[in-house]
Amino acid sequence: MMKIPVMVIDDETVDRYTAKRRLDKHGGFDEVVEVASGDQFLEKYCNEKNGLQPDRPLLILIDINMPGRNGFETIAEFEKRQKLGVAPQAVVVMMFTSSGNPKDKAAAASFSLVRGYIEKPLDAAGAEELYQIYRAAFPDIVDAIA
Template identity: 30%
Template sequence: MTRIANLVLVDDNPIDQLLYRRMIERTGKVDNLQEFMSPDHAIAYFQDNPDASSTVVFLDINMPRTDGFEFLEMLADNVTGAKVPVVVMLTSSLNPQDKARAANFPMVKEFLHKPLRAADIERIANAYGVQSGDL
């Protein structure tokens, strides 16, 4: 069984964030949780912590000022090589163009539609997490 060492949530909706936090805490699959309602603050976090190799990002698309795609471009400029995080798009958008656009970013591994389910967190922890023993 693997765990997510560091999970960064980027979503402008505080209620969605609250629900994700409750769900993540219940799964017990995440060691450290960072929550950002503004993509700009999340970018500042990655500038301070450029090694994101054991980080998973849950990223919303429709956000004010900086949207999910602008965030991805900024992230690609700031984090490079083997240090990039695994990004999971988590959106209520049903627009197929959004999905196609996300696929252009190599660090985007999954495209999930809200609502997030506990099973999604467990699956992602197993697919992209690290062994519990490593920590």
């Protein structure tokens, strides 16, 4: 089974921990990188100095409601940095939130990078859904590595 590289961006330690454990249990995901804020993600992984270029497309789970730059603002800035070539190009972005607000879902759908919306806490069905969404987005890569 192909292992998918994952980054979880969430200000809540317990939510990052729960997601990491669930993804580890699934077995289809590589080591999960945890980041506590959108600003930290952009600063550490999406700049000219340390642009993150993983060997496979990256799955990003990002919370909507975070202090500082929220999830939507982070995705907007990430898109700008992609155009500058200092952010990973091949990504699957999933909004990862406890908000069931229809306005949040509509806002998430307005970003071309966002492939879906997963509600917290992440359960086994959610982990499998993430795996299948990634496989659908990058079938050639999945087939080549599997």
